[in-house]
Amino acid sequence: MPVDHFEEKEFSGKLTGEVTRRILSLLKPYKWRVIGYLASIILVSVLDAYLTFLSKQLVDNGIIPGNRPMIIQILTNYGLIIIAQAAGIFGFIYLVGILGERIRFDLRQKLFNHLQMLSLSYYSQTPVGWIISRVTNDTERVAELMTWGFLDLTWGVVNIVTSLAFMFAINWRLALIVLVILPFLIIAAIQFRKRILSQYREVRKINSKITASYNENITGVRVVKALGRERENLKEFGGLTSGMYKAGFRAAWLSAMFLPVVQLITSIAVGAIVWYTGAQINYQGITIGGIQAFVSYMTFMMWPIEDLARVFAEMQRAVASAERIFNLIDTDPEIKDKPTAIDPGTIRGDITFEHVHFWYEDELPVIKDLNFHIYRGETIALVGSTGGGKSTIVNMICRFYEPRRGRILIGPFDYTDLSLEAIQSRIGIVLQTPHLFSGTIKENIAYGRLDARDEDIIKAAKLTRAHDFISHFEKGYDEQVGEGGVLLSVGQKQLISLSRAVLSDPEIFIMDEATSSVDTITESLIQEGLEAIMKDRTSFIIAHRLSTIKRADRIFVIEDGQIAEMGSHQNLLRAKGKYYNLYTRQFRNEKEEAYGVFSQ
Ligand SMILES: Nc1ncnc2c1ncn2[C@@H]1O[C@H](COP(=O)(O)OP(=O)(O)OP(=O)(O)O)[C@@H](O)[C@H]1O
Numbered sequence: 001m002p003v004d005h006f007e008e009k010e011f012s013g014k015l016t017g018e019v020t021r022r023i024l025s026l027l028k029p030y031k032w033r034v035i036g037y038l039a040s041i042i043l044v045s046v047l048d049a050y051l052t053f054l055s056k057q058l059v060d061n062g063i064i065p066g067n068r069p070m071i072i073q074i075l076t077n078y079g080l081i082i083i084a085q086a087a088g089i090f091g092f093i094y095l096v097g098i099l100g101e102r103i104r105f106d107l108r109q110k111l112f113n114h115l116q117m118l119s120l121s122y123y124s125q126t127p128v129g130w131i132i133s134r135v136t137n138d139t140e141r142v143a144e145l146m147t148w149g150f151l152d153l154t155w156g157v158v159n160i161v162t163s164l165a166f167m168f169a170i171n172w173r174l175a176l177i178v179l180v181i182l183p184f185l186i187i188a189a190i191q192f193r194k195r196i197l198s199q200y201r202e203v204r205k206i207n208s209k210i211t212a213s214y215n216e217n218i219t220g221v222r223v224v225k226a227l228g229r230e231r232e233n234l235k236e237f238g239g240l241t242s243g244m245y246k247a248g249f250r251a252a253w254l255s256a257m258f259l260p261v262v263q264l265i266t267s268i269a270v271g272a273i274v275w276y277t278g279a280q281i282n283y284q285g286i287t288i289g290g291i292q293a294f295v296s297y298m299t300f301m302m303w304p305i306e307d308l309a310r311v312f313a314e315m316q317r318a319v320a321s322a323e324r325i326f327n328l329i330d331t332d333p334e335i336k337d338k339p340t341a342i343d344p345g346t347i348r349g350d351i352t353f354e355h356v357h358f359w360y361e362d363e364l365p366v367i368k369d370l371n372f373h374i375y376r377g378e379t380i381a382l383v384g385s386t387g388g389g390k391s392t393i394v395n396m397i398c399r400f401y402e403p404r405r406g407r408i409l410i411g412p413f414d415y416t417d418l419s420l421e422a423i424q425s426r427i428g429i430v431l432q433t434p435h436l437f438s439g440t441i442k443e444n445i446a447y448g449r450l451d452a453r454d455e456d457i458i459k460a461a462k463l464t465r466a467h468d469f470i471s472h473f474e475k476g477y478d479e480q481v482g483e484g485g486v487l488l489s490v491g492q493k494q495l496i497s498l499s500r501a502v503l504s505d506p507e508i509f510i511m512d513e514a515t516s517s518v519d520t521i522t523e524s525l526i527q528e529g530l531e532a533i534m535k536d537r538t539s540f541i542i543a544h545r546l547s548t549i550k551r552a553d554r555i556f557v558i559e560d561g562q563i564a565e566m567g568s569h570q571n572l573l574r575a576k577g578k579y580y581n582l583y584t585r586q587f588r589n590e591k592e593e594a595y596g597v598f599s600q
Pocket residue numbers: 002124360361366384385386387388389390391392393
């Protein structure tokens with residue numbers, strides 16, 4: 001597929017209003033769970049801060065005055081709070097776990113549904129790896145953000161707020177000082193993280209270049225060797241790895257510096273407070289327990305601050321993921337039903353191309369002013385040199401692509417007035433590179449008709465001669481084909497996908513080099529069966545082996561997006577034109593090929 005020019009849009013990861021709204025809307029169906037989860041976090045955090053407050057009371061009102069009943073009272077409260085806290089912690093971890101699963105599932109479902117609707121043109125412009133990464137990595141990252149990231153964030157914020165509140169309750173002057181220092185600490189922490197992150201991003205960028213370079217050199221190793229490119233490639237590779245080393249070194253250095261620096265600032269602040277309050281004890285109304293609690297609250301707050309920087313960095317990445325996902329969801333299918341689209345119940349009828357123009361990329365016409373009329377039930381063969389536009393024509397009949405100019409009629413309808421479902425569910429198409437799905441042979445044949453009976457499946461397979469090789473398998477029709485059918489040869493896959501099309505009993509039947517990898521003997525055996533299928537239904541055959549298309553009602557020679565010649569086999573031979581040339585050259589080759597087979 002021509003995807004070299006695919007360039008990924010850069011996403012900022014900035015939390016704009018629009019993205020925030022859409023991310024939050026993912027939570028909407030689970031409103032009550034979210035509320036329950038926020039409530040349990042707040043509860044746990046407040047209780048946590050209150051425990052420290054109890055320690056202060058224990059020192060000031062119990063231990064220092066030697067008040068035994070008070071000590072017992074406070075310790076009992078302590079125990080009760082710890083139980084309540086445990087319940088709260090269980091609550092939010094449980095809720096967050098469920099929430100994560102749901103969001104992941106919802107997002108994947110949404111993407112999957114949308115991907116099914118996108119037109120073929122989207123797939124020819126977007127690398128499959130990119131799409132899969134959206135569905136797996138990005139949904140994962142967003143689900144993480146919505147759950148654990150969200151949890152870290154709320155936990156940090158709530159902790160800072162409750163710590164501050166309790167500090168104010170103990171001594172508002174000191175609390176005010178902390179409140180002033182706080183933003184600086186937060187900014188310092190975030191700046192540090194940003195630097196580290198940008199270094200790591202550099203590392204990742206180089207890393208993906210290295211992977212790509214590996215990939216190209218390994219898959220193309222024969223070419224590399226044959227052309228003696230080893231030395232140049234090694235040089236390029238060396239440049240990449242040393243760049244990666246430098247960026248990695250800087251990132252590691254910054255990371256190593258980060259914690260000590262933040263901790264140093266915190267310790268200095270704590271020390272200053274202890275020193276300052278120590279000098280003021282008694283006349284500022286702060287107690288020993290109060291100082292102790294204050295220092296605890298300070299350290300309490302430092303954790304989330306150190307952590308917040310990490311959470312923000314992760315959030316940024318997750319937001320970029322969310323943007324990519326939304327971008328994919330927002331991609332409009334190029335081909336979609338009109339609101340007034342109808343299903344006429346059948347698409348048996350004549351097919352007409354009226355001044356059809358088509359191009360994949362601007363300024364590169366592929367089909368040029370194509371006109372033809374095909375009668376219902378006709379068998380049409382498309383032949384011609386490679387790149388002429390044969391596959392494009394049949395893809396247009398399936399409405400995988402629509403004319404850019406002109407129109408295509410099925411029966412009396414402009415086919416864009418029909419629903420895609422109405423057209424595509426009644427067309428059977430078999431491609432040169434057929435796709436099988438992992439599962440058994442039987443499942444693959446019945447793919448388009450899940451209700452098919454075993455007899456029907458076997459009948460279809462006999463017609464296409466797939467039955468012969470299937471019955472040689474140990475498990476017969478229940479044999480697994482492997483992922484994408486890797487356990488079968490290309491020819492076997494073609495026969496299975498041919499059986500699939502036969503079974504689906506389509507109204508229009510299309511074979512695009514459907515038997516190109518099947519040996520000539522089997523192909524001639526299939527011929528009879530296929531003729532039975534093509535009888536009474538409009539069929540299109542594209543083939544390079546002319547022996548398979550001789551019996552078509554009409555043959556179109558397609559050159560350069562136009563019909564260069566048209567007629568029956570006999571007529572075209574008599575005309576001694578392009579088809580004649582093709583045929584005589586090809587026929588000689590095929591004879592030699594057949595001879596080769598027989599002499600083995
Ligand atoms: N997805 C695509 N994006 C861009 N250009 C394409 C795409 N598919 C085909 N083309 C171009 O359109 C032209 C016609 O291609 P098409 O596949 O229809 O030819 P074909 O007659 O089926 O050839 P072949 O006999 O080799 O199968 C070619 O020049 C090809 O490069």
